Amino acid sequence: MSKKIMILPGDGIGPEIVEQAVAVLETVDKKFDLGLSFEQGLIGGAAIDAHGEPLTDAQLEAAGKCDAVLLGAVGGPKWDQLERHIRPEKGLLKIRSGLGLYANLRPAILYPQLAEASSLKPEVVSGLDILIVRELTGGIYFGEPRGIRTLENGEKQGFNTYVYSESEIERIARTAFEAARKRKGKLCSVDKANVLEVTVLWREVLDRLAPEYPDVELSHMYVDNAAMQLVRAPKQFDVVVTGNMFGDILSDAAAMLTGSIGMLPSASLNETGFGLYEPCHGSAPDIAGQGIANPLATILSAAMMLRYSLNLGEAADAIEAAVSKVLDQGLRTADIYTEGCKKVSTAEMGTAVTEAL
C-alpha cells in the first residue's frame, strides 16, 4: 500500500518551498502511517542544466510510474536566452501533455485571516471561493499548425491554431459539472462564441451535456465580460470552466483577487485521477535563495494531492487545518505580511505547519 510521490522542485524558489512541503508530507506520513515514499527528479532549468532539455523522456516516464507528482515552479532569467524548444516552460507543457493531465483545477479562495491583502474592497471579496477548471492539454497551447514562416513578399508571419474536438471539450466539461455538483451547483462556461468558431463548438457541447446534470445551473459568458465580472463582482462565480488560454488568463486574475497568490495550490489531473500538484505562483527568481518565499501554496498543493490522487482525505484535512492555525497565530511570510503580524522565513513557516500538525 505504499504511495510513491515524484518530487520535482524545479527552479527559482521551487527547491525552497518544495523542501517545506516534503517535510509536511513526512510529518503526516508518520502521524497517519500513510506509507508515502519520495523520489526526486528534475524539470525546467534544473533539467536543462543537467541534461540539456527541460524534461527528459526518462523523467517523464518515471513520473508517470509514481502515484502523484509534486512540482515547485520552473523558469528564470538564466534560461531566457535559450532556443524556444529548450526553455524551462517546455518541460511543464511536456509533462502536462505527456501524462494527459487535461483537468487543471485552480481554486481562488480568500483566507479570512488575509482579507486585507487583497487590492479589492473587503465587501467585494470577503468569503470569495471560486474554482477555475481549465483545460490543460489542448487548445491553442498545443494546436497545429504553428510556427513562424516567411511570406512571398519577404515578411515573416507567426501563426498558431486554436483547436478543440468534441471529446476534449466533453471530458473537461464533465470534470467541471461534477465539481460544481459538489460545491454550490453553479457552473459558468467562458468562451468567445460571438467571434471564435472553436468556442461555438465549446458552447454546444456544454449545452448538450447540461441535461445530464440537472442539479447544476449552467451559464455562458464571453471571456471579455468574465474578465470584467471577476473584477466587478467575483462572488457571483462558483465554478468556471474554460479552455487552456482563457483559463491561463482568468485563473491568474482570479488568484490575484485574493491578494495572496502565495497561498493558492493547483491540481492537474488525468482520466484516472493521477495528478500533478503545484502552487499557482511562479518561480519568483527575484527572491530565490533568500529563504523568504511563501511555502504555503506548495504545502496546500500537497494536501490537494493527498485528497485527489491518493484518497487520503483525513491527512489532507489535517494539513489544511494546520495552515489555518499558523495563519491564526499571525505568522506571515513577506508576501502576505501586514502590520501587527509576525514576519517569518520560508523554513520557519514550514516548521510552524509541521508543529501545528
Added chain:
Amino acid sequence: MSKKIMILPGDGIGPEIVEQAVAVLETVDKKFDLGLSFEQGLIGGAAIDAHGEPLTDAQLEAAGKCDAVLLGAVGGPKWDQLERHIRPEKGLLKIRSGLGLYANLRPAILYPQLAEASSLKPEVVSGLDILIVRELTGGIYFGEPRGIRTLENGEKQGFNTYVYSESEIERIARTAFEAARKRKGKLCSVDKANVLEVTVLWREVLDRLAPEYPDVELSHMYVDNAAMQLVRAPKQFDVVVTGNMFGDILSDAAAMLTGSIGMLPSASLNETGFGLYEPCHGSAPDIAGQGIANPLATILSAAMMLRYSLNLGEAADAIEAAVSKVLDQGLRTADIYTEGCKKVSTAEMGTAVTEAL
C-alpha cells in the same frame, strides 16, 4: 470645410445615448462654428431588421466617405438565435475590417469624482490613467482557416487561426510607441511568447522598433501576468499594446477597474487618422428604452472623435470640461450613482452637458 459624421446608433441603449452625444456635437458645432453635418445609418440588429444583414456594403461605403463614424452599441437577445454570420456583432467586425480600423485606443481613466465606484481600494486605483492600444483588424478574430469540421471518427472539431504578419504588428506598435511618447513614455507589450509562436514574432517586432523610440521605455509581459498586475497594481501601466484577443480581455478588465465603464470612450483608427468612435460598454439590452443609460461614454467618444479625426482639439476640450463639470455638480446616472449625488436620466445628463457648454 464641412465635416460629415456618420451616426450609427445600433441597438439596445445605442439610440438613446447616441441621441445625447449628437445633441452635444450640435452644441459645440454652433458654439465653435465647426461646420459639422450628420448622416444617420444602420448597424447591428437594427440593420438586420431592415436589410437582413448587420452591415450592408452600401452602408460600409457611405461610412467610409464620411470624415468619422460615431457608433452606439450593437447586439441583443432578439438576434441571439440567428445564424452566426448574420449576428449583430458581425456588423461591428465588418466595419472595423472594411475600413481598416486597426488601431483601437481604449483609455481606462478613473474620474476623481467617481473614485468610490471602483471595486478596488482607493489607494490602488486613485489617479489611474492607462491607455490600452489593441490591434483590431487581425489576429485570431480574422485569421483563416476557421470553422467547425467533422473528423474521420465522426466527432466535430472547431478551429481558429491566430496569425500576425510583421507589417501588421509594426503599424500597431508604432501607434503605441507614439501614444506612449505623448504620455508618460512607458510602453508595456503583452504577449504569450513562452507558448505561442505568433507572439514570439510580436515581441521580436516590438524589440526591433524600440531603438527608433529612445524616449519610450519598452517592457514585455505575459498575458496571464498582465491580467494579474492589472488587479494587483494597475498604476504601474502607462500604455499597453497587445493583439486583438488579449486586447479584448485586458481592456475590459482595465475599464472595470475604474468601476465606471459607462464613462469610457474608445477610438478605432486607420492609417490616415479616419476613425470610428464608440463607448467601451455594450448595448445593455436589459435597460434599453428606459432612459436611464449613461450617455457620457458616448459623449466622450464624440470628444475623442473631434480631437483625433477632425483635428478640433478645442471643441474636444470643451466637451471634456463640460463632462467634468456635470460630475462636479453631483449629477449621476444610475450606473455611477452613490449616495449624496443627484440621480438623473439619460436625457437629463445629456442636457446638463449641453448646458455646461
